[in-house]
Amino acid sequence: MSGVRWLAILPVLGILIGTAFVNQVEPLVFGLPLVLAWIVGWVVVGAVLMAIIYALDPINAEPDSGHEGGRR
Amino acid sequence: MNGALVIIALTAVMALGLGLAARRGLRMTLEQWTVAGRGFGGLLVFLLTAGEIYTTFTFLGGSGYAYGRGAPAYYILAYGSLAYILSYWLLPPIWRYAKQERLVSQSHFFAKKYDSPGLGILVAIVGVVALVPYLDLQFKGLGIIVSLASYGSISSTAAIWIGAATVTIYVIISGVHGVAWNAAVKDILILAVVVFLGTYLPLHYYGGFGEMFHAIDAAKPGFLTFKPSGQGVLWFQSTVALTALGFFMWPHAFAAVFTAKHERTFRRNAMILPLYQLILLFVFFCGFAAILTLPGLTGDNMDLSLFKLAIQSFDPWFVGVVGAAGVLTALVPGSLILLSAATLLANDVLRALAPRMTEDRVTLIARGLVPVIALVAVYFTLQGGQTIVALLLMGYSFVTQLFPALICSLMARNPMTKQGATAGIVVGVAAVAYITLTHSTFVSLFPFLPSQANDVNVGFAALALNVLAAAAVSLATRPAAVPAASRPG
Numbered sequence: 001m002s003g004v005r006w007l008a009i010l011p012v013l014g015i016l017i018g019t020a021f022v023n024q025v026e027p028l029v030f031g032l033p034l035v036l037a038w039i040v041g042w043v044v045v046g047a048v049l050m051a052i053i054y055a056l057d058p059i060n061a062e063p064d065s066g067h068e069g070g071r072r
Numbered sequence: 073m074n075g076a077l078v079i080i081a082l083t084a085v086m087a088l089g090l091g092l093a094a095r096r097g098l099r100m101t102l103e104q105w106t107v108a109g110r111g112f113g114g115l116l117v118f119l120l121t122a123g124e125i126y127t128t129f130t131f132l133g134g135s136g137y138a139y140g141r142g143a144p145a146y147y148i149l150a151y152g153s154l155a156y157i158l159s160y161w162l163l164p165p166i167w168r169y170a171k172q173e174r175l176v177s178q179s180h181f182f183a184k185k186y187d188s189p190g191l192g193i194l195v196a197i198v199g200v201v202a203l204v205p206y207l208d209l210q211f212k213g214l215g216i217i218v219s220l221a222s223y224g225s226i227s228s229t230a231a232i233w234i235g236a237a238t239v240t241i242y243v244i245i246s247g248v249h250g251v252a253w254n255a256a257v258k259d260i261l262i263l264a265v266v267v268f269l270g271t272y273l274p275l276h277y278y279g280g281f282g283e284m285f286h287a288i289d290a291a292k293p294g295f296l297t298f299k300p301s302g303q304g305v306l307w308f309q310s311t312v313a314l315t316a317l318g319f320f321m322w323p324h325a326f327a328a329v330f331t332a333k334h335e336r337t338f339r340r341n342a343m344i345l346p347l348y349q350l351i352l353l354f355v356f357f358c359g360f361a362a363i364l365t366l367p368g369l370t371g372d373n374m375d376l377s378l379f380k381l382a383i384q385s386f387d388p389w390f391v392g393v394v395g396a397a398g399v400l401t402a403l404v405p406g407s408l409i410l411l412s413a414a415t416l417l418a419n420d421v422l423r424a425l426a427p428r429m430t431e432d433r434v435t436l437i438a439r440g441l442v443p444v445i446a447l448v449a450v451y452f453t454l455q456g457g458q459t460i461v462a463l464l465l466m467g468y469s470f471v472t473q474l475f476p477a478l479i480c481s482l483m484a485r486n487p488m489t490k491q492g493a494t495a496g497i498v499v500g501v502a503a504v505a506y507i508t509l510t511h512s513t514f515v516s517l518f519p520f521l522p523s524q525a526n527d528v529n530v531g532f533a534a535l536a537l538n539v540l541a542a543a544a545v546s547l548a549t550r551p552a553a554v555p556a557a558s559r560p561g
Contacts, residue, residue: 008157015150016312020305023297025289031281033289033296039146040353043153043346050157050343060339 079392128213133460140374270354469531496542
């Protein structure tokens, strides 16, 4: 089990819990209301974290199961 | 007929032509008609399954919700992202089991896991019930586009009938082949149109994004943030959780998982697909831009905002292009949904009840069911009164009730019995149906709850009842022979 997987909990907490604490318009971030910018930020950070997990998770280093190895 | 309508009608005819061309030389067996003989490559599968992101729901519903409700629309951006993160761990075990047992549908998956054909039929029925509001909203979108693009000469009722007839003919003639060909055209067109509109409209009417949000905040204080009660933060949290869990519970999305070649595909998609959600920002911008330039659309008329603003801002030919993109976003997912619902009823319900039915017979019945299901959806569409987003949330409330039984079935030792799974799903679905049909609130049903509980999304509340019922019945029906030590914790 790779500890890096726990990174995935961050966007879940950020969006589900964190949103309650940034529920305001000002200051605008990149022209967006703060609460919208917060959600957008976590969508982007979430994608980056999943890329890190994908790269470091040992399960993706194993060859794919069965006879049909290799990528598509 | 004006220029806009000509372009839209031509698009619909071309889509039908593509569908007809796609079926040439193929014998239309059930498998060909529904899953194209499982012969689609990765790109087509991707386009079909990413369909959720670019349906009428996003195009008209997302912009309309931003226009009419403001901050609550943000949930649409959040749930897909969490669903894809979940998919990294959720989808590979589903795929492995389906491959090992050679399963073809969500209903078969549940029936096999719980060794209960009855549960399989129940799951198929829940799927069909959830798909009807989803189909409903596609027809509604088609109706809006056709009626507005006719500049009032076609009534919205007539437009809904035209839209439903187009989808029905399209599905009966070409099945999934036509859908896949058009999916590629649709995604490129909608991407271009949404990014253009979402950039142009705020710049043209307000001079910039920040300027637009400042103006909205000044005119309607509190509109861009979550309210203290009603659709507040609690509503946002429960709705995001509900829809993220339900994301892959749709029968068509679940079955699409089976078509992948490698389980690693899901893990790779989990990092790429969240970024596709960002297109929704531009959809929101269109809705926000309409708030001060096109005030006064209330109730389910808020879904008109994007298209009305396009009519106000552009020449008829460009309105036609926007309308064509909109028609495809309703036509392509609409046909996929109609196809799934018809196949579910024919193959997973009727065939499960009468196993000796021949393949040809099932195909025939599935095709015959297409217009029947379309008529049911038209009936609900004409009842009206619901916004596009409200319709999809209703579908999600139903379909998410399958999640607890699914998660338990993936555990090494399933703590849920087939009676428990059945009871949980029945209770959850009944709670959603009761609350939706009677327009009662959660607190009126359970007076001991604090009034804050009313802000919780009704589907999420039903999910809690579902889990309680499943746990209670599972405990009662657990075989006595199981030693206490093996019980999960």
